[in-house]
Amino acid sequence: MHQTILSFFFIIASGLIFRILKPGGIEGEDLRRSINTTVFNLFLPALCVKVMVNAHLSFEAITVPANAYLTLSILILISFIFFRMTKNIFHLDNKVIGALILTSTFGNTTYLGLPVITGLYGEESAKFVLYYDLLATTPFLWTVGARFAAHFGGEKSPGAYDTLKKLLTLPPLWGIILGTLINVLHLKLPFFIYKALELLGSVVVPLMIFSIGLSLSFVKPSHAFVIVFVCIFKLILSPIIGFSLGNLMGLSKNTLNIITLEAGMPSMVLSLLVASVFKLDVTLTAFAIVITTLMAFVSLPIILQVIGG
Numbered sequence: 001m002h003q004t005i006l007s008f009f010f011i012i013a014s015g016l017i018f019r020i021l022k023p024g025g026i027e028g029e030d031l032r033r034s035i036n037t038t039v040f041n042l043f044l045p046a047l048c049v050k051v052m053v054n055a056h057l058s059f060e061a062i063t064v065p066a067n068a069y070l071t072l073s074i075l076i077l078i079s080f081i082f083f084r085m086t087k088n089i090f091h092l093d094n095k096v097i098g099a100l101i102l103t104s105t106f107g108n109t110t111y112l113g114l115p116v117i118t119g120l121y122g123e124e125s126a127k128f129v130l131y132y133d134l135l136a137t138t139p140f141l142w143t144v145g146a147r148f149a150a151h152f153g154g155e156k157s158p159g160a161y162d163t164l165k166k167l168l169t170l171p172p173l174w175g176i177i178l179g180t181l182i183n184v185l186h187l188k189l190p191f192f193i194y195k196a197l198e199l200l201g202s203v204v205v206p207l208m209i210f211s212i213g214l215s216l217s218f219v220k221p222s223h224a225f226v227i228v229f230v231c232i233f234k235l236i237l238s239p240i241i242g243f244s245l246g247n248l249m250g251l252s253k254n255t256l257n258i259i260t261l262e263a264g265m266p267s268m269v270l271s272l273l274v275a276s277v278f279k280l281d282v283t284l285t286a287f288a289i290v291i292t293t294l295m296a297f298v299s300l301p302i303i304l305q306v307i308g309g
Contacts, residue, residue, distance in 0.1 A: 044110070076105040083097045108265045111211065113133065116265075134176055141274065146278070216294075217290065236299070239260045
């Protein structure tokens with residue numbers, strides 16, 4: 001685990017240095033946005049197809065997303081109650097509360113989860129990451145999460161049609177569907193197509209880690225101290241909930257470890273987009289992502305040690 005984390009640190013540091021030095025005059029944020037767009041629309045869907053074509057399909061395709069939905073539901077309810085109850089104590093306005101709920105609930109289950117999980121448990125484990133994120137976390141974000149964000153941002157909640165349209169236009173989700181169909185129908189991909197998918201998918205992990213480094217920047221929001229509670233909810237409480245539910249569901253040891261680590265991932269980078277769309281405190285959201293990401297490199301090894309991974 002520590003060797004894997006150190007390799008991540010090296011690539012993240014490269015992204016941070018790139019952001020600071022701006023070689024070729026390219027702004028780090030512009031590069032990050034370009035990389036994320038390309039990964040999401042091309043490289044990640046290719047990886048999804050390649051993983052699902054080879055995946056041993058099992059009952060975890062139901063139990064892993066179910067665990068994620070339950071964990072997210074409990075976490076968003078706890079964070080909602082806590083920040084509403086402490087609103088006057090910490091002098092929080094609605095836009096701050098909305099940002100805190102988002103960053104306390106949704107984790108970076110693909111961009112950091114994929115490299116961590118595959119680094120620890122091998123390429124076959126990538127399917128669990130895809131189940132957890134694309135079949136649970138992302139749909140939950142654009143349904144329940146978006147409604148919480150709209151409520152606290154004073155914006156109109158997305159309708160059922162808009163939400164469904166958003167979910168059905170996610171390229172990685174179609175990658176999962178296509179790969180699963182090829183697998184179930186026992187179709188044989190031509191070698192050059194499989195090789196192309198393999199080459200495209202191989203760049204996802206390093207680009208995701210590099211992108212995290214490009215996104216790191218320190219800001220000074222007025223409510224920075226409440227990030228302590230975001231760290232507690234996202235990095236400590238969330239994996240405890242995920243692990244406990246996984247135990248009750250009777251998940252296998254490896255699957256239980258994976259969903260626990262996924263639950264303990266730092267705040268989701270995509271929550272910054274949601275905060276921006278629904279007029280929440282974007283500065284605080286960015287700060288929470290940075291701090292939880294840095295703290296995760298301490299908490300994740302501890303989680304792995306505790307669960308005996």
